[in-house]
Amino acid sequence: MSMELAKDLTRRSVLCGIALIAVGLLPEAANAAVPAVGVKVKGKKLLVDLKANKALAKVGGVVQIDFSDGSSIAVVRTAPGNKGLSAISLACTHQGVTVIQQDKQWVCPAHGSQFALGGALVQGPARSALQKYPITATATTAVIG
Numbered sequence: 001m002s003m004e005l006a007k008d009l010t011r012r013s014v015l016c017g018i019a020l021i022a023v024g025l026l027p028e029a030a031n032a033a034v035p036a037v038g039v040k041v042k043g044k045k046l047l048v049d050l051k052a053n054k055a056l057a058k059v060g061g062v063v064q065i066d067f068s069d070g071s072s073i074a075v076v077r078t079a080p081g082n083k084g085l086s087a088i089s090l091a092c093t094h095q096g097v098t099v100i101q102q103d104k105q106w107v108c109p110a111h112g113s114q115f116a117l118g119g120a121l122v123q124g125p126a127r128s129a130l131q132k133y134p135i136t137a138t139a140t141t142a143v144i145g
């Protein structure tokens, strides 16, 4: 192998490495939780318009509600029907860092804890599931709190 070819291959593998990293990042962005729309505060409860949040029509769908204090909760469609919704805090139960959706789970960017979409603990260092909030729903509205 000539010196020039060796240099070219080395440069190409580095470029391929960068491309793979970029491709690896794309699914994360594509799977990020969709921001919720049509959310109203009523007393100490949150009302989520289910018709406006199409992501919640399908099992595995997620919408995220972000608050001005930096905290976030997610509404997750875990099963069909009015009882098939979960509302979970996105604060990691290890040290409180906000978890991020990656494919069908939540991953903590701080130390790598992993949680199922519904909040169950998959992998530590966190030792407990994401906090759940009471949620009830009709065909049109979910009520959290």
Ligand code: FES
Pocket (backbone or CB within 6 Å): 092, 093, 094, 095, 096, 097, 108, 109, 110, 111, 112, 113, 124, 125, 126
């Ligand atoms: S804060 Fe989430 S794993 Fe440590």
